[in-house]
Amino acid sequence: MDPIHQFQIKSLFPIAHIGNTEIAFTNSALFMLIAVALISFLMLGTTRSRALVPGRLQSLAEMSYEFVASNVRSTAGTEGLRFFPFVFTIFMFILVVNVVGIIPYAFTVTSHIIITVALALLVFFTVIIYGFWKNGLGFLKLFVPSGIPIYILPLVTFIEVMSFLSRPVSHSVRLFANMLAGHITLKVFGGFVVMLSAFGVLGWLGALLPLGLTIALTALELLVAALQAYVFAILTCIYLNDAIHPGH
Amino acid sequence: MDPQAAKMIGAGIACIGMGGAGVGVGTIFGHYLAAALRNPSAAQGQFGNLIFGFAVTEALGIFSLLIALLLLFAL
Numbered sequence: 001m002d003p004i005h006q007f008q009i010k011s012l013f014p015i016a017h018i019g020n021t022e023i024a025f026t027n028s029a030l031f032m033l034i035a036v037a038l039i040s041f042l043m044l045g046t047t048r049s050r051a052l053v054p055g056r057l058q059s060l061a062e063m064s065y066e067f068v069a070s071n072v073r074s075t076a077g078t079e080g081l082r083f084f085p086f087v088f089t090i091f092m093f094i095l096v097v098n099v100v101g102i103i104p105y106a107f108t109v110t111s112h113i114i115i116t117v118a119l120a121l122l123v124f125f126t127v128i129i130y131g132f133w134k135n136g137l138g139f140l141k142l143f144v145p146s147g148i149p150i151y152i153l154p155l156v157t158f159i160e161v162m163s164f165l166s167r168p169v170s171h172s173v174r175l176f177a178n179m180l181a182g183h184i185t186l187k188v189f190g191g192f193v194v195m196l197s198a199f200g201v202l203g204w205l206g207a208l209l210p211l212g213l214t215i216a217l218t219a220l221e222l223l224v225a226a227l228q229a230y231v232f233a234i235l236t237c238i239y240l241n242d243a244i245h246p247g248h
Numbered sequence: 249m250d251p252q253a254a255k256m257i258g259a260g261i262a263c264i265g266m267g268g269a270g271v272g273v274g275t276i277f278g279h280y281l282a283a284a285l286r287n288p289s290a291a292q293g294q295f296g297n298l299i300f301g302f303a304v305t306e307a308l309g310i311f312s313l314l315i316a317l318l319l320l321f322a323l
Contacts, residue, residue, distance in 0.1 A: 003321070004321045004322075071296070074296070075296075170307060173307070173310075173311065173314065174303065174307040174310065177307075177310040177311065177313065177314040178306075178307075178310055180314070180317065181310060181313050181314070181317065184317065227299065227303070228303070230299065231299065231300065231303035234296065234299075234300060235300075235303075238300075
């Protein structure tokens with residue numbers, strides 16, 4: 001009943017060897033493929049009929065599209081819409097991976113920091129490269145807010161640079177830690193049910209309480225899964241907005 | 249002191265930080281609710297800001313929980 005056991009990466013079958021490092025198809029890769037297959041089915045399969053009056057799944061696909069598009073437009077402006085495919089991909093991937101992870105015995109891909117760091121660094125470097133490509137050195141205005149008295153400007157600039165550099169850390173750890181903590185909590189409460197029910201009939205009655213809590217926590221986890229995907233996407237939009245419109 | 253015991257105590261101390269995040273999240277939702285009751289028509293437009301502020305604040309509590317979990321299970 002080790003609560004960490006569920007995050008173990010198992011190799012399903014090896015693919016290649018590079019030096020002493022084994023490249024294997026893991027359960028993490030399997031669940032990422034499942035997520036991509038689900039998203040592809042939702043976005044391509046259900047909209048194939050192009051019905052004027054959409055069915056349930058088609059309207060789900062349309063709603064998610066419009067939801068992300070309106071968020072991108074409101075945070076990063078109309079110019080930000082050129083990054084819409086990027087933001088939409090990140091949002092759908094994290095959302096589906098998180099929700100699939102709640103299913104018992106499923107593996108939560110985003111509970112490994114390597115995945116979330118890869119996504120966060122992708123956003124981070126996209127912001128830097130696009131910012132310099134579009135604004136040239138004007139991108140550095142991001143670190144020098146206007147209307148600040150000259151004698152505290154160095155301090156403010158230092159703080160701005162530091163907060164910019166710490167973005168990928170907080171961006172990735174937020175998602176990773178939320179998923180990790182949520183799943184450990186579920187496991188711990190599930191463990192209480194098993195422990196209590198070992199005491200016979202009276203224990204079974206006592207086990208009803210943690211069982212109900214586990215169900216409630218699963219509902220909360222469903223909310224957190226969607227919320228963290230939304231937060232990751234909206235932060236991506238906010239960071240991209242800095243690259244598109246630097247200067248405060 | 250036994251290193252295992254020190255680890256457990258450290259994990260407990262790390263969890264104190266979550267109290268601060270609790271205060272912060274409470275402040276955010278409380279102020280949102282107060283403002284929304286004053287001007288319900290403007291409330292929908294600020295929902296994104298609410299969730300954003302909630303996530304940024306909650307992340308700090310999660311960080312301290314992460315330290316506790318690392319102390320308990322990983323280190």
